Amino acid sequence: MKGVIVSGTDTGIGKTVVAAGLTGALGATYWKPVQSGLEDETDSEAVARLVPGARILPEVYRLVTPCSPHEAARIDGVEIDVEKLRLPDVDGPVVVEGAGGAMVPYADDLLAADLFADLGMPAVVVARTMLGTISHTLMTLEVLRARGVPVAGVIFVGEAELVAESAIQRFGAVAHLGRLPHLDPLGASALRDAFAANIRLDALR
Ligand SMILES: Nc1ncnc2c1ncn2[C@@H]1O[C@H](COP(=O)(O)OP(=O)(O)OP(=O)(O)O)[C@@H](O)[C@H]1O
Ligand SMILES: C[C@H](N)[C@H](N)CCCCCC(=O)O
Numbered sequence: 195m196k197g198v199i200v201s202g203t204d205t206g207i208g209k210t211v212v213a214a215g216l217t218g219a220l221g222a223t224y225w226k227p228v229q230s231g232l233e234d235e236t237d238s239e240a241v242a243r244l245v246p247g248a249r250i251l252p253e254v255y256r257l258v259t260p261c262s263p264h265e266a267a268r269i270d271g272v273e274i275d276v277e278k279l280r281l282p283d284v285d286g287p288v289v290v291e292g293a294g295g296a297m298v299p300y301a302d303d304l305l306a307a308d309l310f311a312d313l314g315m316p317a318v319v320v321a322r323t324m325l326g327t328i329s330h331t332l333m334t335l336e337v338l339r340a341r342g343v344p345v346a347g348v349i350f351v352g353e354a355e356l357v358a359e360s361a362i363q364r365f366g367a368v369a370h371l372g373r374l375p376h377l378d379p380l381g382a383s384a385l386r387d388a389f390a391a392n393i394r395l396d397a398l399r
């Protein structure tokens with residue numbers, strides 16, 4: 195398999211942390227094609243910190259402003275061209291992280307989910323366990339599937355919320371790949387161990 199897309203229900207929910215865990219566990223290469231926001235640690239830098247020695251491809255677009263990529267691109271005077279976002283040819287699987295949620299615009303005629311469909315890889319949906327997640331996660335699953343993106347499963351982040359997790363599995367007809375607890379401190383070995391203990395990789399190999 196070519197790898198997996200890491201999408202999610204929102205921005206700031208733990209996609210990069212999950213993508214780092216997957217990169218380490220699968221021995222994959224990490225790729226964030228479009229990074230919006232360069233002032234703080236970028237997602238690629240976070241993965242480099244959380245998975246020492248990981249192979250990380252350079253971003254195709256590095257946009258300065260921490261906002262929706264279509265607007266960050268406009269501010270920088272850049273036009274995001276989907277043709278430049280083809281999956282690079284690398285040995286082994288690639289973990290591709292989207293920006294924000296699945297319906298984030300990358301350009302006036304390109305949503306994240308359209309890009310994922312173009313890449314032709316299955317997606318993992320990262321979801322919080324907090325109140326509100328059932329609807330956000332079910333909507334994300336519908337949007338991805340409507341565009342032809344197969345969903346390998348959902349990875350939850352946070353405290354256990356068994357009712358929400360099971361509602362998502364049932365109504366979304368989706369695999370529950372595990373739940374990553376909040377890690378404090380969050381470091382390379384804590385992430386590796388928590389992934390090994392909590393996340394099922396069988397659907398991703
Ligand atoms: N399991 C976790 N344990 C501890 N901290 C976490 C965990 N998951 C996420 N975080 C922290 O929460 C913040 C947001 O997470 P993260 O950067 O992974 O979000 P994201 O979904 O990738 O956002 P973006 O849309 O910007 O890519 C970060 O500071 C991250 O370190
Ligand atoms: C800036 C942030 N960390 C991400 N890079 C981009 C998130 C875009 C979200 C757009 C939206 O859904 O309103």
Ligand SMILES: [Mg+2]
Pocket residue numbers: 209210211237291
């Ligand atoms: Mg991220």
